[in-house]
Amino acid sequence: MVHLSTILSLVALVFQPGPAVSLEQHQNSSASSDGAQEVYNGGFSNAQTVKLRIGNGGAGQSGLVKAFADAYIQYSVGQGSSPFLVEWFLGDTTQSLAKLASGAIDVALTYNEAAENASIKSGAGVQRSLAFIDHFWLVGPPSNPANLSTVGDTVLDMFNKLVTMGNADQAVPPTDRVPTRFLSRYDKSATNIKESQLFITIGQVPWALAYSNWYHQYPRFPLQALQGASLLEEYTLTDKGTWLSSPSNVTSNLIVYKQGLEPSASNSIPGDDTTILLNPCAAVLGSQTLDNAVAKDFMKWLLSDDGGQKVVRGFKKNGVQLYAPASKA
Structure with a gap:
């Protein structure tokens, strides 16, 4: 019984005002005034300009989007770029692809091939590539x-x-x-x-x-x-x-x-x-981006073995790897 x-406890849970975010997710990040759930700076406190916006649900809550963002910012600075910010917008696959279509985000990390292909066919997305496997x-x-x-x-x-x-x-x-x-x-x-x-x-x-x-x-x-x-x-x-x-x-x-x-x-x-029960996640690049050069470069980095795929392989909780790289597909 x-x-x-x-x-x-259930009543409190059902009527809570919104989704909670762990303390870990707030480290080195802050909320954005434009609706972003988190803003990441790659460890560069002098970063001020947002150059990339990513939409996702579960991988954002687990911290993988943060790991992607921080690693990509650090990579870009190493390539001669000035420090910049990356925003994460919390949303499921349907919400993220809708944000992509409206130009609210640059890259959607989503989990439904049919919906992703429809986004490409409609022109809202211009590239779809497998990013990792949940x-x-x-x-x-x-x-x-x-x-x-x-x-x-x-x-x-x-x-x-x-x-x-x-x-x-x-x-x-x-x-x-x-x-x-x-x-x-x-x-x-x-x-x-x-x-x-x-x-x-x-x-x-x-x-x-x-x-x-x-x-x-x-x-x-x-x-x-x-x-x-x-x-x-x-x-x-x-x-x-x-x-x-x-x-x-x-x-x-x-x-x-x-x-x-x-x-x-x-x-x-x-x-x-x-x-x-496999749950592949694809990255969909939008046709409307804040900085097209940065968004396209992020997609290339995300799929590279020494870039985003290295982040996937190294992303663990309590010593257990959460996701598999795209090559496992």
Whole structure:
């Protein structure tokens, strides 16, 4: 049963005014007056001019965008440039591509190939290149009310069990355990799209009428969504970067039931869990930029083995690498 203290905590969580940002993300950065979530200077306190604007959600919250920005500024200064600023605009894939189309950002780091190709076709974007790979993880409460098996179940088996047990618990609410519930960000993010694809693959649309009460619509950014699932003892689809960037009091209340891995000689069957749960991130260069030379140079640097790909390989939390370089695709 859910205790009163949990309910009160949930109320505070639901009605918080906006997405929280960790203290780590605020180091060597400051908020911008034009709507940017963070501003990075590469360690150069005399930098004043913004020359690059990047849009992204989860990799910004994990700190990877900051790592990209600071490393690129330092690289550019080493090449003879004066110090400058890079802004990060918080947004999911849909929001970031919309900002790119309006000219509010120069580069979108997004996670949906079809939407990215549509951006290129429309003229809003002029270049799309794979930047790095994240990984989707299906996580949930240790009590495991849906009886997911980490040994024998595929990810589609698990989603079938979520539907079956969610419907059963909705029909007859359990009195001796937490009911089966799935938390969806329900915000048109890449995570929401992937989760929807998995449900549709097994012939289910729990967000449609008649609405399934076990399908919890919770439109928040990645860190806040995982926090909600932890507090409410619900299953959810998250990503490796978000998991490893979350505090232990969030992740300790959850178990990873299925995770994506890069293909290898032992797990490279098309359509298997490895392929299904990969989350590639592409960089899309916009047609309207603050400084076209800088934006194009950033794209080139981002894809170079000694530039952005080196940053990806070296970006770790507690000794664990969060993302894979583009070459792993």
